[in-house]
Amino acid sequence: xxxxxxxxxxxIMTVAIYFISRKIYLKIKNPLLxxxxxxxxxxxxxxxxxxxxFEQYKPGKDIMTFLLGPATVxxxxxxxxxxxxxxxxxxxILVGIGCGAVSTLTTAVMLAKLSGLDSLIVTSIAPKSITxxxxxxxxxxxxxxxxxxxxxxxxxxxxxxxxxxxFLSLCKIDNPVARGLAMGVTAHGQGTATILQExxxxxxxxxxxxxxxxxxxxxxxxxYIPWLLK
Numbered sequence: 001x002x003x004x005x006x007x008x009x010x011x012i013m014t015v016a017i018y019f020i021s022r023k024i025y026l027k028i029k030n031p032l033l034x035x036x037x038x039x040x041x042x043x044x045x046x047x048x049x050x051x052x053x054f055e056q057y058k059p060g061k062d063i064m065t066f067l068l069g070p071a072t073v074x075x076x077x078x079x080x081x082x083x084x085x086x087x088x089x090x091x092x093i094l095v096g097i098g099c100g101a102v103s104t105l106t107t108a109v110m111l112a113k114l115s116g117l118d119s120l121i122v123t124s125i126a127p128k129s130i131t132x133x134x135x136x137x138x139x140x141x142x143x144x145x146x147x148x149x150x151x152x153x154x155x156x157x158x159x160x161x162x163x164x165x166x167f168l169s170l171c172k173i174d175n176p177v178a179r180g181l182a183m184g185v186t187a188h189g190q191g192t193a194t195i196l197q198e199x200x201x202x203x204x205x206x207x208x209x210x211x212x213x214x215x216x217x218x219x220x221x222x223x224y225i226p227w228l229l230k
Contacts, residue, residue, distance in 0.1 A: 003059070010060035011054070017042050026197070031162045036190055040158075078196070078204040085201060086208065089177060091224070097180075100185035101213040104129040105221070109228040119229060122147035126225045128156040130214040131188045138218060142225045153188070160187025161194040176201040184209025 021039040047057060079086070086093065105126055112122040124144035127135040132153045139149035162181050173179060176199055183191035184206035191209050196203030 007059045078200040082204040128152040138221045157190030160191040180205025181209045
């Protein structure tokens, strides 16, 4: 009974902290106060000082992780509402996603190689801009470390959600479709959640970019990453 109570508490705590973090971000609009970063930091501090271990937090975490599936499927709603936009620019959107996926993969590997990092690290960094489950499989196939790959995926998504929208504005990229595609290709789900707050068109395009770039990279990565490493 105690474990059930603790599980319910951790779920309510996590949702409440994220809700508060989102309210703070929408009011202040500071990139350093993105809901993901702020809520993650708050939860870590609460768990640390309350004495709740990760093993005790894990059952609640597993339930919330399971709900990510339906939440991801829910991205189909803004896509459906913006289907005319997708149809009108289908070819440029597909070309943009393909070029973006290849460029993120290429720059990650080349910069890591130029930095003199170990080949294991370089291989693990490569799938940093796609969603974690696919990044794990790609890391296993190409000889990388899944744990390192996930760490870079989370870091990339967090950084993208923090500075992505501001950087696009700095570059004077105001088109909703372009902003959504850029965030989806580079910052996957976390970037999609952030850019969705701007508008449904941005969120829909980001969801499309996130899904299609992950599929595209999963096809080319087993051959392209080893070629880049040479």
